[in-house]
Each structure stands twice: as structure tokens, then as C-alpha cells.
Amino acid sequence: MKNVAVILAGGTGKRMGAYLPKQFLKIAGKSIIEHSMAIFEKHAGISEICVVIHSNFVADVESIVREAGFKKVTKILCGGKERSDSSLAAIAAYENEKNVNLIFHDAVRPFVSQRIIDDVLTSLAEGKSVAVAIPSTDTIFKLNNVKCIESVPPRDFLYRAQTPQAFSYEIIKKAYDLALKDPDFKASDDCGVVLNYLPNEAIHIVEGDEKNIKITFEQDLATGKDLLI
Numbered sequence: 001m002k003n004v005a006v007i008l009a010g011g012t013g014k015r016m017g018a019y020l021p022k023q024f025l026k027i028a029g030k031s032i033i034e035h036s037m038a039i040f041e042k043h044a045g046i047s048e049i050c051v052v053i054h055s056n057f058v059a060d061v062e063s064i065v066r067e068a069g070f071k072k073v074t075k076i077l078c079g080g081k082e083r084s085d086s087s088l089a090a091i092a093a094y095e096n097e098k099n100v101n102l103i104f105h106d107a108v109r110p111f112v113s114q115r116i117i118d119d120v121l122t123s124l125a126e127g128k129s130v131a132v133a134i135p136s137t138d139t140i141f142k143l144n145n146v147k148c149i150e151s152v153p154p155r156d157f158l159y160r161a162q163t164p165q166a167f168s169y170e171i172i173k174k175a176y177d178l179a180l181k182d183p184d185f186k187a188s189d190d191c192g193v194v195l196n197y198l199p200n201e202a203i204h205i206v207e208g209d210e211k212n213i214k215i216t217f218e219q220d221l222a223t224g225k226d227l228l229i
């Protein structure tokens, strides 16, 4: 099986509000996207890396690949407006290949560990769909449409989603094919697409890590620097 890491980097970083998309901001002298790519480049179980990026930044990714000497990056694709459009670009690019697993990872989670990738690949090798998550340490409120508490779900079953999220090509392709027929389709991650459109496909959880943060707001950059010390 070919394990392809799909580095989703097609966003513009509105919540960060920086002068360029947050994946190009630097932590400890290296861009966030370079940190993320380096982790998958290093893992022996990853066969290749596909980067999805806004068309304005293809040349920037090419130069990172060249300067860092990454050998596994085989595709740099243009993403779309939503995260799911960027996932779809990667799915379309592997249409004609056989025996492929797609391992979707947010470019802005630059501290994913080799242990997490090991565990994801082990589950994939057992034929499972897999997501990375950590138990919620906060109680979570579900609100109603006037922003009052509707329910307080039992915390034992509440996990915070991280990435990678990984699937065999057949599963993720089938889920997105069905999603595209739904006029109300909207998704904040790839697991939601599989869950909604292939409800019989179990998605197994690999334990994530508190360090596997998503750089979203400006203060996350300082947290990121601390994590590298």
C-alpha cells in the first residue's frame, strides 16, 4: 500500500490576520508548513507527500521543497475555497492510482509526532479508517439557536479532533462522491464527510497529543515556540 501524506495548506488564515497565510509564518526560523512537511518526510512509512496550496503560493512551496531537500513531495496541487475543496483536489489527483491510503494533515499542525503517525499507519494497515483525537478536559455545552445551553453531553465520550485523518482511497472517494450530490454539503473535516455519507464505516481513534496544536490565532505562535524549546 502507498501511504500518501496530504498536507492541506490551501487556507488564507483569516483568524490569524497576518500579512501572509499563517502556514508561511516562521517558528524557530522555519515556516510552519516546512515543519509539517519535514515530519512526514522523516517517517519511513510515508511513501509520498502531496501539498495542496492556493495557486498564488505554489512557487513558495516549490522553493521550500527545493531548499529543504525534501525527496517525497511528488505533487503540489491548487486547493479550493473550503478545506473540503482542498481535500477534493488531492482525491482527484490520485484517481488513477491503485492501493493508496490518503493521510490528510493540516499544514498548521506542525508538532504532530512520529508516534502519532506510527499509530495511524498501523490502523490503516489493519484496514481501518482512522482519526486522531484527545479526550476533552473541558465540559462541552451544546447550545440552542438562542445561544442557551441545550445539553451537556457526558464527557467520557467527548474527544477533540486533531489530524491526521486517514482513509483508504476507496472510502474517502466514495464519501466525497456522495457528499457532492448533497446540495447542503458542508464539512469542517474529512471524518465528518465519511461519517455523514458512509455511516457504516467505523472511524477508529488514535490517541493524539496536547502538543499537536492547530496554529489558528496569533497567540498560538508563542505557544508553538514554547513547544520547540
Ligand SMILES: Nc1ccn([C@@H]2O[C@H](COP(=O)(O)OP(=O)(O)OP(=O)(O)O)[C@@H](O)[C@H]2O)c(=O)n1
Pocket: 008, 009, 010, 011, 012, 013, 014, 015, 016, 021, 022, 023, 052, 079, 080, 081, 082, 083, 084, 085, 086, 087, 105, 106, 107, 108, 109, 214, 215, 216
Ligand atoms: N480552503 C482551504 C481552507 C483550509 N485549508 C487548510 O486546512 C487547515 C486547517 O484550516 P484552518 O486552520 O481553518 O486554516 P485557514 O482556513 O487558513 O484559517 P482561517 O479559517 O482562520 O481562515 C490549514 O492547514 C489550511 O491551510 C485548506 O487546505 N484549504
Ligand SMILES: C[C@](O)(CO)[C@H](O)COP(=O)(O)O
Pocket: 083, 106, 160, 161, 162, 163, 188, 189, 190, 214
Ligand atoms: C480538521 C480539524 O483540524 C480538526 O480539529 C479542524 O476541524 C479544522 O477546522 P478549521 O476551522 O478548518 O481550522
